Amino acid sequence: MSDGGRVLDVLVVGAGFAGICAGKKLLDAGITDFLIVEKSGGIGGTWWENTYPGAACDVASHLYCFSFAPNPDWSRKYSPRPEIQAYLERCVDRFGLRRHLRQGRELVRLEFQDEQGVWRAHFKDGEQRDARHIILGNGGLHLPKLPDIPGIETFAGRWMHSASWKKGFNLNGLRVAIVGSAASAIQILPAIAPRVAQATLFQRTPNYILPREDKAYPEWQKRIFRYLPGALRLYRLGIFLRMDLLLYPITRAESGLRSKARRMMLSFMRRQVADSALHPKLTPDYEMGCKRILISDDFFASLNRPNVELVTEGISSVEETGIRTRDGRLHEADLIVYATGFDLEGHMLGVDIKGPGGRSLAAQWADLPTAYNGCCVPGMPNLYLVTGPNTGVGTTSIVFMIEQEVGFILRCIRTAGRRALMQVKESACAAYNSELQAALQQTVWASGCKTWYRRDDGRISTLYPWSAMRFRRQLRRLCLGDFDIIDK
Numbered sequence: 001m002s003d004g005g006r007v008l009d010v011l012v013v014g015a016g017f018a019g020i021c022a023g024k025k026l027l028d029a030g031i032t033d034f035l036i037v038e039k040s041g042g043i044g045g046t047w048w049e050n051t052y053p054g055a056a057c058d059v060a061s062h063l064y065c066f067s068f069a070p071n072p073d074w075s076r077k078y079s080p081r082p083e084i085q086a087y088l089e090r091c092v093d094r095f096g097l098r099r100h101l102r103q104g105r106e107l108v109r110l111e112f113q114d115e116q117g118v119w120r121a122h123f124k125d126g127e128q129r130d131a132r133h134i135i136l137g138n139g140g141l142h143l144p145k146l147p148d149i150p151g152i153e154t155f156a157g158r159w160m161h162s163a164s165w166k167k168g169f170n171l172n173g174l175r176v177a178i179v180g181s182a183a184s185a186i187q188i189l190p191a192i193a194p195r196v197a198q199a200t201l202f203q204r205t206p207n208y209i210l211p212r213e214d215k216a217y218p219e220w221q222k223r224i225f226r227y228l229p230g231a232l233r234l235y236r237l238g239i240f241l242r243m244d245l246l247l248y249p250i251t252r253a254e255s256g257l258r259s260k261a262r263r264m265m266l267s268f269m270r271r272q273v274a275d276s277a278l279h280p281k282l283t284p285d286y287e288m289g290c291k292r293i294l295i296s297d298d299f300f301a302s303l304n305r306p307n308v309e310l311v312t313e314g315i316s317s318v319e320e321t322g323i324r325t326r327d328g329r330l331h332e333a334d335l336i337v338y339a340t341g342f343d344l345e346g347h348m349l350g351v352d353i354k355g356p357g358g359r360s361l362a363a364q365w366a367d368l369p370t371a372y373n374g375c376c377v378p379g380m381p382n383l384y385l386v387t388g389p390n391t392g393v394g395t396t397s398i399v400f401m402i403e404q405e406v407g408f409i410l411r412c413i414r415t416a417g418r419r420a421l422m423q424v425k426e427s428a429c430a431a432y433n434s435e436l437q438a439a440l441q442q443t444v445w446a447s448g449c450k451t452w453y454r455r456d457d458g459r460i461s462t463l464y465p466w467s468a469m470r471f472r473r474q475l476r477r478l479c480l481g482d483f484d485i486i487d488k
Contacts, residue, residue: 007118010034010413011131013107013351016045017399018137018386020088021066021406023097029410035129036097037121039106043092044085045139052165052184052337054191055081058212058295062225062232063239063397066091070232072225078214109352110134112381117421117488119383133413135406136351137386143343143350147179151317159336162188173197177323177331179315180339182207183292186299188339193302200309200331202323205291205450206284208265212295240396244468247395250289251465253442262288272300281312286449292394341452355380369461370433372424372482373475375405376412381421381486384409389461390436392453396468408475415478421486428482439465 009031012022015038023036042048057064061074064084069091075083092098109122118130144161146152160166162184176196178185181203193199225232250258269282282300284291303310313325322332349369353361359379371377374391375384386405393401416422440446440460445453453462464471 005130007116008033008035008129008131009418010133010135011119011121011129012036012135012137014038014045014137014139015040015043015092015101015103016047016137016139017066017088018139018402018406019045019135020091020095020097021399021402022135022137022386022409023100024066024068024091024095025406025410027095027097029414031413034100035131036101037105037107037123038101038103039124041103042085043101043103044088047081047085047088050081050163050165050184051167052162052188053171054187054189055184056187057081057084058183059243059397059399060239062236063243064399066399067236067403069094070225070229070236072232073222074217076214076216078212107351109354110383111354112356114356132418133382133384133416135384135386135409136388138350139387140342140392144338145341145343146338147315147340149179149315149318151319154320155318155322155336156320157334157336159338162337162339163342171195171335174334175332176200176335176337177202177333178337178339179323180341181205182339182341183294184341185339186294186296188337189308190296190298190302193305193308196307198307198309199305200311200323200333201303202311202315202325202331203281204312204314206282207291207294208262208284208288209269209294209296209299210261210265211268212297214297240400240468243396247293248467250293251395251443251445253444253447255289255444258288258444261293269300272304274304278303278310281310287444287447289394289444290447290449291451353380353383355383368455368459370429372429372432373405373408374464375409376424376429376483378424378426378429381423382413382416384412390433390464392462393464393468400468401464401471404472404475408478411478412483415480416485419488421488422483424483428479436465 010026012019012034015036019036026034040048057079060077061079065071065087071087106124107121108124111120113120118132119134121129121131144163146161171192172195174196175198176192177200178188179202181201185201186209189199189201249255250261266283270279273279273282302308311325313327315323316326317324322330324330349362361380369389371385371388374388375386386402391401412422437459443465445460445463446458454460
């Protein structure tokens, strides 16, 4: 064991929003004996890993930051990636977290030590550390998911996933094929189209895309935010309420707002795309909200460029010189970009976790990943997930969700302390998830479209079915009757 076998109070995994929030709240609670371990060489999680051209946030900047660390100097309504990553760097320094941070530490296994009543963390380099409590703050937007396309390994040119972009790669004059047309792709295409010889976008399913209405903040507005913190808090609250009161209702199975929003989207698309022959190809045939609603000011307009082509024929194979579609056409390319999303369920099982008696989390979740309040799993004492099952949202900021989860986790850690093991009861977790799955069936996500977050059996393990305000109320209360608390 490293460090003389000393047992940490808390081990935090990940140095993105979740890990940084956990570190700040641990210090606020007077808990100083903790480490934050990060597998990469940088800070920011998603915003360190995803460096593709055009990367930016889809949530307004002033809500996509910690409530306890507002940033009056965001340059734009929607922040570009480098600003978000720099903000997180500043937070680490501001809250004194550098001394608790260890980078390049990839966790591969967690094993509960039955005799000592602690967790043993095994790292890729062979190091081990023991801790009383584990906070898993590793997010989901970093494990690339490649499509299952025949011949994908035969391509002779360069290829990359959007989440593993080669920094400094020169795109000028290349023929680029982009596979996928969702959140990452609609940011990449407008960013690279002016630089490449040809950009071919392969779309399997059209998306609902609304205008972002991005803008730069003028200096006078930044000064107001800087010197009148009450004005900034009010501005942030306005963003929160608009999302929770306008976007959340669209997720309901029956929503009067949805038809109005659909008309807005179609009108926006038709105004932006000059070629009317593309309009049917860009019109979704499923309920708005069933798949993630996207925002962009320039994606549709980029389709008007003479060097951009939208391909809606299905892909049959990847060949040595390009991509062949089902109509027999070969689309030659020098570079293939797979903007095909992430393995969101896999990220939660990326670490091999064995609880008391060797109980495997992977085996426990073989049927469906479930947790109580998205963070506590039966049979896994003093182990907490910040963005666990059913904490994903499209109607508020994930940073808001992270703050609520971390607050709940800190209440659990203070309750258990150094002397007790605390784990949620099977019955409490089952009751919570039964209610949650029933609520999910009353949402537009269960309306039948093919989507990555709805399983073949109709169950959904990633999304939260209720409002952000309910989530906050839900996690403010620690119901001790739902837990077993055992002295070591």
